Amino acid sequence: MHLTERRIGNTLMLAASGRIDHASAEGFKTALQPHLAQCKAGGDVVVLDFSGVEYISSVGLRALMIAAKQVRSQGGAIAVAALQPVVREIFEISKFTLVIPCFAGVREALAELSPSALAAYGAA
Amino acid sequence: MLIRFWGTRGSLPVSLGTAALQEKLVKALLAASGRNLDTEDKARAFVTGMLDFAVSHTFGGNSSCVQIDIGGGDYVICDMGSGARELGNSILAANTQQKTNTFHVFLSHLHWDHIMGFPFFVPAYRPGNRIRIYGCHSALEQAFRMQHSSPSFPIEFDRLPAKIEFVQLTPGQRYDIAGLAVTAKLQAHSGDSFGYRFEHGGKSVVYSTDSEHKLEDLGEAESFASFFRGADLVIFDAMYSLADAISVKEDWGHSSNIVGVELCQMAGAKRLCLFHHEPISDDEHLVGIWRETRRLEEITRSDAPLEILAAYDGLEIVI
Numbered sequence: 001m002h003l004t005e006r007r008i009g010n011t012l013m014l015a016a017s018g019r020i021d022h023a024s025a026e027g028f029k030t031a032l033q034p035h036l037a038q039c040k041a042g043g044d045v046v047v048l049d050f051s052g053v054e055y056i057s058s059v060g061l062r063a064l065m066i067a068a069k070q071v072r073s074q075g076g077a078i079a080v081a082a083l084q085p086v087v088r089e090i091f092e093i094s095k096f097t098l099v100i101p102c103f104a105g106v107r108e109a110l111a112e113l114s115p116s117a118l119a120a121y122g123a124a
Numbered sequence: 125m126l127i128r129f130w131g132t133r134g135s136l137p138v139s140l141g142t143a144a145l146q147e148k149l150v151k152a153l154l155a156a157s158g159r160n161l162d163t164e165d166k167a168r169a170f171v172t173g174m175l176d177f178a179v180s181h182t183f184g185g186n187s188s189c190v191q192i193d194i195g196g197g198d199y200v201i202c203d204m205g206s207g208a209r210e211l212g213n214s215i216l217a218a219n220t221q222q223k224t225n226t227f228h229v230f231l232s233h234l235h236w237d238h239i240m241g242f243p244f245f246v247p248a249y250r251p252g253n254r255i256r257i258y259g260c261h262s263a264l265e266q267a268f269r270m271q272h273s274s275p276s277f278p279i280e281f282d283r284l285p286a287k288i289e290f291v292q293l294t295p296g297q298r299y300d301i302a303g304l305a306v307t308a309k310l311q312a313h314s315g316d317s318f319g320y321r322f323e324h325g326g327k328s329v330v331y332s333t334d335s336e337h338k339l340e341d342l343g344e345a346e347s348f349a350s351f352f353r354g355a356d357l358v359i360f361d362a363m364y365s366l367a368d369a370i371s372v373k374e375d376w377g378h379s380s381n382i383v384g385v386e387l388c389q390m391a392g393a394k395r396l397c398l399f400h401h402e403p404i405s406d407d408e409h410l411v412g413i414w415r416e417t418r419r420l421e422e423i424t425r426s427d428a429p430l431e432i433l434a435a436y437d438g439l440e441i442v443i
Contacts, residue, residue: 022345026340058339058366058383061370062339062340062370065367065370086423086424089420090423093417094366094380095365096366096367099367099371
């Protein structure tokens, strides 16, 4: 599992890749953590680009739940975008689509959460 | 080994109400339109073979009670939820020669929904019957006596004609009981619960209900995978969605279909049976969970397939 970051305006794009399972979930959680403090009302928007994630297990979803809960309590916005079909199905079966906003792609996520970042994303 | 499900509902018994029954009838009649169903045989074949599961069946509403039948003379039962009433009646009806019997009852825990059927279990009212109740809780006997006490029930425990014994088990220790090798395992649930692994003739079934799994604890997952290892059937508490189980219902002591699939895949189990259904779930909702769980198994399968079943009152599984 790898997590790479890219800033677009007020939006932090975090691109995850690989498998988020028992072996890597703790690393995923730890890698997410430093980015969450600024994800608050008037602060950063965090978009998790999952286009490179091949699989996520229950423990990986729990890491996402913890992140979403923290961001919600801070009044911030976090979303997941570009889920591969298998990962999308896992989100739906686990009902995680109700836990964290899920978007078909990064553009759709930005359009909803940060139109200014979308403009910058389009120009890049 | 034959597994019979007499009660599969979690927490509280429920019944199919008139509105839900009429909804099924409407769907069945619409599905039947244009078909020639002018004999009982044709109608029965249509109902059992052509209708959707959620129309032709109901998951039922009795709380936990599962029978393990290895063909011996004694009865082996997991939990005494409200399903125990029908089990007792069935035994009585089949006992045309008025024989006395021995019953071995394994208790997951002492919450009401797992013992509430015992006062209505007719074999307890027959002299000569012997009922041995096994469990790992020190308050095992106290719980059974309490629910027979005034003002909760009119017949005091000591007036039950059957010979009733309580047997304290130690988790992790193997016992040979009624022809089965039995091992109990501590599970996370308010007041503790215990799962049981039963083995006989090279076959194994695990009864693991009212058990929450702490996902971040790899050691816990490996321990349960070891308990489930190679089981022919795992009866698993799948009461909540994963999202609910780890958020609003965290520490409520139950698990999800997702965790059931993951643990059974880790364990190389052959069949997973979703059990302890949420009382608010209707038949269509439970069929949806069953369908989604089969799909999850399919898209996450890396080894031999895991058969996904959903328990309903009346289901029989041969392993």
